[in-house]
Amino acid sequence: MDSTVAREQALDAAERLFYGRGVQSVGMDDIRGASGVSLKRLYQLFPAKEQLVEAYLERRDVRWRQRLAEHVRRHEDTLERLLAVFDWLEGWFGEADFRGCAWINAYGELGATSPRVVAQVRDHKRAFRDYLAQLVADAGLDAALTAPLFLLAEGAMVTAGVTGSTEPAAEARAAARVLLRAG
Amino acid sequence: MDSTVAREQALDAAERLFYGRGVQSVGMDDIRGASGVSLKRLYQLFPAKEQLVEAYLERRDVRWRQRLAEHVRRHEDTLERLLAVFDWLEGWFGEADFRGCAWINAYGELGATSPRVVAQVRDHKRAFRDYLAQLVADAGLDAALTAPLFLLAEGAMVTAGVTGSTEPAAEARAAARVLLRAG
DNA sequence: TTGACGTGAGAACGTGCGTTCTCCTAGGGT
DNA sequence: ACCCTAGGAGAACGCACGTTCTCACGTCAA
Structure with missing residues (x-):
């Protein structure tokens, strides 16, 4: 999967979840689940x-x-x-x-x-x-x-x-x- | 220490800390430290x-x-x-x-x-x-x-x-x- | 074919914290 | 003097979660 695509998908999920449920109650694992971007990739894109x-x-x-x-x-x-x-x-x-x-x-x-x-x-x-x-x-x-x-x-x-x-x-x-x- | 006094002190500390630093970043232990009300007492007053x-x-x-x-x-x-x-x-x-x-x-x-x-x-x-x-x-x-x-x-x-x-x-x-x- | 590399799935680790438990001390009634 | 209870200090427990690690797999260059 392209890196920029993964970034957009991660941000899509982040926006939906962070805005909807607040930042603190959303875990990185939730982002992974909602975006389909693996944890490893997530931490490459956002340290x-x-x-x-x-x-x-x-x-x-x-x-x-x-x-x-x-x-x-x-x-x-x-x-x-x-x-x-x-x-x-x-x-x-x-x-x-x-x-x-x-x-x-x-x-x-x-x-x-x-x-x-x-x-x-x-x-x-x-x-x-x-x-x-x-x-x-x-x-x-x-x-x-x-x-x-x-x-x-x-x-x-x-x-x-x-x-x-x-x-x-x-x-x-x-x-x-x-x-x-x-x- | 009187129960109502302890309650007021706990609320004083809670107000100062929750308002100043947000609810989620303040632990019950911080409330105890700032109020002088023991954890046991705190949980009697607020389950x-x-x-x-x-x-x-x-x-x-x-x-x-x-x-x-x-x-x-x-x-x-x-x-x-x-x-x-x-x-x-x-x-x-x-x-x-x-x-x-x-x-x-x-x-x-x-x-x-x-x-x-x-x-x-x-x-x-x-x-x-x-x-x-x-x-x-x-x-x-x-x-x-x-x-x-x-x-x-x-x-x-x-x-x-x-x-x-x-x-x-x-x-x-x-x-x-x-x-x-x-x- | 082989080997280095990137990747995904998910386990593992460390920490913070809400809540409970243990143990000990200090009164207060008999 | 002797219990009995309440309360304090702080350890302990369980869990959630940010972050990292393991391992197996696929891919591509030589």
Whole structure:
């Protein structure tokens, strides 16, 4: 089996299991079973579990922001694009396997013990915030609007994760619209 | 040593360690060392670690909401009271040992494996939201304002935890003020 | 054909930790 | 003085899991 294929399969399994059941309750043996990649191979590709976790978060970060940006790009109007962020969140919250924000969860689980995970969470959140800032700038709006929009989105992710409802996305979107008009 | 005293000391140690280092990386032996309560006693008071975790979250929930309410009560004006919530958050974020919201962290760490913890997180968040709803009603405002205020507060907690900054509280407060005027 | 090498399956090893057990000491009632 | 009980210190047990090792097998070069 090709090395890059094995890597992708390992990461597929890692993402499914780590996101679904948490990092600590998933063993390397579970990854092996779910991916079909042998333990020996796994440890060649990722010398320790922590590096598999980092690779999982990194790949998910790229994909997550890509998916969001693709959805936003489908809208022409720059104001609509900002609101489209919350529409996309609603769709995400409604996915069958949705279990909250992977980075917030990782922070809760590993933040106290793994500085590298904390750095990855920070990077991801900063990238998301920068993306919102860009949308705000493109719409010709006051840059100060970025912060509240970001906080509404974060609050919606957390609340949707804990309650299992998609409602927070609509609530955040409604609040965002008020802020956009008032700003 | 009195049984109730031992219980309090155990919970003091549990809260300090669980909140500061996460639940899974703290062993019962660490609790014993930090509390001075012997293992035997610990297991008399809490038949399993999970029950100690539950007791920790429960006691913290009561105290957290008490501290918040006490701060809010110091304000007369009903509108000021709503904004005072965010002032209190800022003070909390600035505490030396602040490491994010204990319940959001617990959800990230144990949410996938412990339904009882999930229920406690939900209960805590619902209680906080209900409290905000009460403040909104007391101020004679539209009940629909509760949701965005709650989301802003949640977003601020998460962001302050991840970034280690108190800034999100001020940002959330500013956004709340805009919403209160616009609503 | 042979031998070096990579690989997979799974055993093995070491450690950490939740939980229980052993043993010993110290009171307190008779 | 003599038990009897509660409690503390810490060893012991069982298990889970990260990581490494063993061994057998297949593959390809010479």
